[in-house]
Structures are given as C-alpha cells and as structure tokens.
Amino acid sequence: MATGKFSATHAFLLGFILSISSFITWSATQASTTLNNLIVIAPTAIVIGLLSVGIVVSILLKPASEPTADSKGEQSIWGDILLLAGFAAFCFALTTVGFDVATFIFIWVGVLMCGSKGKWQPPLYALLFTVFLVKGFGSLFPYPMTTLVL
C-alpha cells in the first residue's frame, strides 16, 4: 500500500501552527501561570498538539491519492506566491511610498500578473482606479493618508 506524502505547503502550515502556538503558550506562561491567564491558552495548546499528531498520522497511513483534475500545478502555485509577495510589498509601501503611487504600481503590475495582455489598458485603468480610491474611498477615511502625488 502506498503511503500519502505531505505536500510542502501542508508541512509548512502545520509547522507554522505548531510554532506559533508553542510561542504564544510559552509567552503566556512566562507572563503569569494563573488560571485566569491560561484558561483558554492551555487547553487550546493541548488540543492543537493532539490534532497535529492525529493529522500527521492519518496522512501517513492514508493511501496516496491520485492527483485530481483541479489540483493546481507547481507553476500556478508559484504565481500565487508571487502575487502574495507583491501584495505584501504593496501593503508595506502604502505608508512609506504613499497610497497613490503604491496603488498605481500594484494595480498596473497586478493586472499584468493576472493575465491581461493589453499594453495601454493596464496603466490607464491603474491610473483611473487610483484616482477613484484616493479621491473617493480615501476621503471617507477618518485618518490622515500619506500620498506622494495626488
């Protein structure tokens, strides 16, 4: 019987869940070991530990599954990750570069990354959308907003 293998993303997710849970539990116990402080954290950490073991064991014991028609190819996964990285950079750039310029660049590049073939349409759309966001959406914000041009 073939044994199912962990995908890299699943191993990463479980690793992340375990490490963040361990860190939060450690930090909470360092802060105080009173019942009031650990009433949710302690049982949650125990359940997460048990569930992790259960999930890993069940995957190792399960027969390897055939790749399904809708499972994403590796290229597609890297495309998603690239867009996510671009989005994270955009979020960081909002207050450093300015909401207007960051949005304009992200929309332009994002439209191209999402498969648009046009040459002049993406920058024109990015410009119009940025103006709409800054002058419309932004004017409703109760907070000051950093902009470079608009």
Place this chain on the structure above:
Amino acid sequence: MIDQLALSQAFELLFNDLSPWLWVIPGLLIGLVFGSIPGLQISMAMAVFLPVTFGMDFLQAMLFLTAIFTGGAYGGGVTAILMNIPGSSSSIATAFDGYPMARKGQHNEALGIGLCASVVGAFVGYSLLMLLINPLAAFVLKIGPLEMVVVVLWGLTLIATLNESSMAKGLMAGFLGLMLSQIGMSTTGIMRTSIGNPYLIDGIPVVPAMIGIFAASELLRLRGGSYLVKDEAQRSISFSLILKGVGQTFRHPGVLLRGSLLGAIIGAIPGVGSSVANLVSYGEAKRTSKNPEAFGKGAPEGVVAAESANSSSEGGSMTALLALGIPGGAATAVLLAAFSFHNIIGGPSFIRNQTEIVYSIILGNLGQVVLLAVLGLLSLRLLGMVVRVPLSYLVPSVLAMCAWGGYGITGTIAGPLTVAAFAGLGWLMRQNNYPVAATVIGLLLGRMMEGEIVRTLQVSGGRPLEYMMERPIALVLFVIMLLVLIGAPALKAYRTRRANHEPS
C-alpha cells in the same frame, strides 16, 4: 403589551408630515455604500454622519442613523455573496454559502435570497421589539457572564461542522483562531506576547484579519481565471432570477423564522449580538437540514439562515439601547451619542414617559425595511455587475481595496499588514483544505470567551458549576445547547438506523 394611545401618537408623529422620512433614503444609500466597501464599517458611517443630525429633530436623527445601520447590514451581505468579503463580523456566515452560489452562476438568486431574508429578519426583529420591549429588557438585565459563556460556546460549536471531509482539520483551524486571539494583553491586564509588534498589544485586529483570510486569500487563488462565473451565459444580471431568489427564500420558512428569532434574542445580548447570532443560526440550519452536506457548497438555506439572523439582531440590539440605555455595540454607541445630544436618556423612564417616541422609532424602522426592499432590488443590478468584470482587473483592484480597508479600520500600517499576513495564512489553509471560516470564528470569539469565563470565575468565587445552578437562564440555555448538539443528532441517527432495519 402595546400602549394603544402611544401607538396612535407614534403614527401621528411619523405620518403627519414627511419630514422624519426625508433622510431615510439617503441613510439607506449611505449604509449600502459603506457596508459594501471592505473596511468601511457601519459604525464608521454613523459616526461620520453624526454631526449632520445635530440640526435635525430627535426622531429625524434616529431614523437617519438607523437607516444607515439597516442599509449597512445588508450591504455587508452583498460583498460576502459576490466577493467573499463579509462587510462585518455579522456577515461571516453569509459568505459560507452565498459566495459558492455566486461562483456557480447563481449570484442573482443568492442576492435575491439575501435581500429577502434580510428584509424578513429585520421585520421580525423590530416587530418583536415592538411587542416585547419590556420583557426583553428584563431578560437582558438578567444576562451575566455565565450566560454569555454559554452563548459564545454555542457559536464556537459551529467550528466542528465546517469541514465535512476532515473534522480534525476543521477543529485545527478553529483552535488556531482561538490561539491567535490570545496574542496581546489579556482581559485581566497581563501582557502576553505581541510578537514584538506594539500594534498587537490589543490583540490581532479582527476585521482586517477577516478581510485577509476570507477575501484576499481567495483572490490569490482566482488569479489566472477569466471571470468570477465561468459560464458566459450565467453572467447576466437578471431581475427575474433575483425575484426567483426572493421566492426561494420562502421555501425555507422554518430556517427563516428560526434565524429571525435567534437573531432577535441573541442580538439583544450586549457585546455578543450579531457576531454570534449569524453563526448560531447557520449552525442550527445545517444541523437540522435534511441535506447538510450541501452547506458550504452553495446551499440557499445557509444564506437564508445567516441573513435573517444578522438583520433581526439589529432589532434585538436596539432593546438594550432603548430600554436600558446600554449600547450593545459600536453602532448603537453612536446612536447613544445622538440620544445624549438631544438630551434623551434611554432606559425604563424613557420607555415609560416617551412611549410614543419609542414606538415611532420602531415603526420608522419597520418602514425602512420596506424601503430597503425597494432600494435593494434597484441597486442589486448595479452591484451584481461585478461578475462581468474580468478577473485580471477584478483581483488586483479588490486586493488593493482590501489593503485600503485594513488601513481604514486601524488607521495605521498594522491594518494592511494584518490583511497581507492573513492572506498568506488563508492561502496556505485553502491550499490544504482547512476551513478558513473556523479560524475567523475562533479569532472573533476567543477573546470574548476568555473575558466572560474569567468574569464567571470571579463572580462565582471559583465554583462555576454551583453558580450555574443559581442561574436559571444559563442552565436552560446550556440544556438547550446540549439537546441541540447531542440529543438531536442522536435521535436522527436512531431513526435512520431503525428505518434501515425495518423490512420494506
């Protein structure tokens, strides 16, 4: 139950001249716009437009602000259906089935169901408020931390049912949310980790996290597709299909009525309200459905349950405000500010001495519900156009709006960065079939549950079980919860087994 004289005076106040109604349609439109844009919240809209009400008389101001409340609650459901972005925590469960319906090309029906369930829910909520404001107020006063623990636990039980294929993954996702809710200062003032980030001292901001894990992560996965609805023939915006959806709502009268009642009762509990009401209602609809496996894949019943509960909770949340002068949430806190500007103090004396004003506010809101139905039907054609936008343009645009929305909520870089971090987490979870909704529920209810458990322990002197015996409402709620969670499935399994063993 109803003071006839005050009721006739309320009708006079409302219909002698049209001035109280002048601001209702603008209020509904403002609410719809704020509710349907990620990051713009109803309470924000009400706060922004609060100064406008300073020149109005009290009733006009109340109708304007509650119209924003009503429109916003529905607007949040529209984005949950079309883009998987719940406008607020009260629309989370709407996205569970509304968005899958939209992806299947049933966006018209889903929008029609959402509108109709909202209208019916709000109508039931305000009607109950009208009939039962005094007993409901007495009920609210008897609600303590233990009762809230039971209600929040009820909401949390939904976690276990969100992933049919693997309960372990559903539980893991939910417990991850619970764990993440423990970041930052505890409810008793103990400083736990903020992961080295001063913005996280108060914990993870829930709405940006929700926008990231629900919407942004799904948008990443939509990259490379052509349109939200693949089949070109199904991309049309059809008024007749929206009306078909409206009709479809009434095929589930039990779900509609139960959702509306649950919403009104849970909504009346200050601090818990609509965030839990839609989850409990959705969970109950799924548990009692003849076809529970269809939930999460585009079941109309799911949309009916969620939307009816979150809309009727609006009427419930007005109970504490009108009868006790206690705001149950951010939106009712803004209403309380309007109260104080007009020298009105909510509470028993307000109900006793100015009953006609209380009735006119409730009747005005019932009228708003009718106007919402008309405005909603007119605006759905426009809002539904989103399915015709190519994904190459829609994905980056909505992603940008998600980040902007995160900033709009927190006012700092913490908002957009939370959206990005949870987009990554959500993408990983979706990639491996973990239900992201369970994490949101855990994150939303974890801190609430911790606070109420700690308060229960303090009030009970460390003996919560003995204390429960002295709290009849908590005891009854707990028994009902156990009967619903364990008794009903056991009875169903017994009947199925008996039916299978009976000779045909």
